[in-house]
Amino acid sequence: MHKTKPKLFKIRSANNAKKYGVAVVSLKELIKKGCHLLKVSSIGVQICLYEDGTVVTEDYFLNLPDNTELVLLSEGESWNDGFVYEINQVLGWDRHTELLINAARTLLSDEHSPKRRKILGDLLRNLKDSSEVESRAEDKDWFKGIDVRFKTKSAYMKYNCESRIRGYLKEVDGQTKVISNAKTKTEYKKVVEMLAEKLKAVRNNGTYFDRSEKDLHKLCTEEGWFSCQGAFDVNECPFLHSINPYGNRESRILFSTWNLDHVIEKKRTVIPTLVEALQKKKSSEINLDYFFKLLFTRENLKLVHIVCHKKGAHELHCDPRKIYKRVKK
Template identity: 45%
Template sequence: MGSKFKVTSLNSDSQYGIVASDLKSLMNKGCQKLRLSREGCRVCLFEDGTEVDAEYFSYLKDNCKLVILEKGQKWDGEIRCCLNKILQEYDNCNDELITAASNLLSEEIKPRKRKLLQYFVEDAVENITAERREDDQKWFEGLNSRFKTKSDYMNFSCQRRMRSYLTEVKNHADKLEGDIKINYCLFVKNVERHLQQNKCNGCYFDRRENDNKRLCTPQGWFTCQGAFDEDSCSFIHSINPYGSREKRIVFSTWNLDHVIEKKRTIIPTIVNTVKQRKIDDRKVEHFYSLLFTWANLKLVHIVCHKKTEHKLSCDPPTTCKRKKRKRNNML
């Protein structure tokens, strides 16, 4: 006999009840009711946009709500649909939306819901999209006049962090003597050359950069990647330093944490490497990667920054091919 379903389309305000025993029957009847061309159409769950194929069809429950999409159309789910309706209805009442969201933030709500509301409120009241100094002068208070855009400064601030790491590595030479010190300085000079070629990796904080280079979203949102021994941040820490001067200052307290520790592990291993005179381009690249790239760096909120010993090694590559550590999933 078949199961009962409710179907609609993106261009329809109505939904229709249909009985179908398989996906083909559902598509034929649904397209007929909605007056759609059958060619190129597909079926998705109205709730979350999951596409329904012939196998998945057998698991659908009675009265399941479905949306039939025409060729080229996309559906992200019911929540997005509701949000769009709210935004359209309150297009000229932004203050009311912000007030309602702010009131919800004062109540006891789940952490993830709180974060979503914070995103909305901050994005609405802060000047996040402004980029130039003349469009958000308050954001630039206290900064050198040479910075004309927010991204220019954020790029510089990341470079400054990288240079501070380099300085710490260089200064360790003061504890060495003789040939070991000479070889150590030569090795670090080659590492520094890699860093300079990559413009001190300032791109990590620059929202103008490509997806595979920056750590933030195109709007400038950064998300904590969690402690060195965790896959993600359980507190869901996030921040947009592009939004306000206050957020820019708070972001400076976030850490670019070395998973394999710089002072306890990486620097001593470099010393041991030059002692053994095992120096080549691959080892230079290896230690550059550990010191200055996402192969070994995590962006961490101060609460998630564990100062305990990590107890991880960083042996330089041998003649065999080394495996690359995947970049963290951060946006």
């Protein structure tokens, strides 16, 4: 008589991570052995998939592959998602302990799903966090590759933002070379000089990345967390992207891929509009504050994760009512 070959499973309870290997030929035998191993009553017991909580029936049992991970649920217990359970376990511990980091590494080493590996990788990176310290002496690894003149994280992050903003001014200045009309070029140079002075007065808006600044002037929390503000045409990030470049060196480097994106585009719209305006009027008649805000301030800049940065044309225009100074009657 043909004997049914046993199936191999890994089984655990809903409140204990320890797993047991069992070899059984039926769901009934699985429940019996599971209850014995886990020392629970068989009354009202159910078996479900560890991965997503699907309840195992007799028919479903027949199609399960070997080494499927299962959870034995006592009467009244429920199970939604194994990965959610592991994350809850991880987040329930002190995030600054080696135990927590090792747990995340263990989960990552056993995980085969690309999506979940990505989530665990991000989690592990953020667990290795030293955002509470500020000086070079306290976190030498964070400062690797950074000029020795920077003694604190905030000082470097401020410089980082200033560099980006100064880069925008350089692009504005670069337009001078392609203006053919001599008169327009002269007026344009004057505007660039005035914008440079105005930018210098506000310290190149480096405060946007400086966590030591007041909330009004920065884009991050006191701890240094930045949140993606979403693409230019949405009110918020649908993916809830966030990063703390103050936490560790890897996060600091990754933050360089985030963009301070111009809602009304700098190259396609703002600069060409400025040039066109100077073809009609003198630099003294241009609304300098309006162009300054569009080019260098949060009024027209959004901090966005690279995934949310849309590179296509925004097709937004400058407000014609604000291009020139208002003439007092």
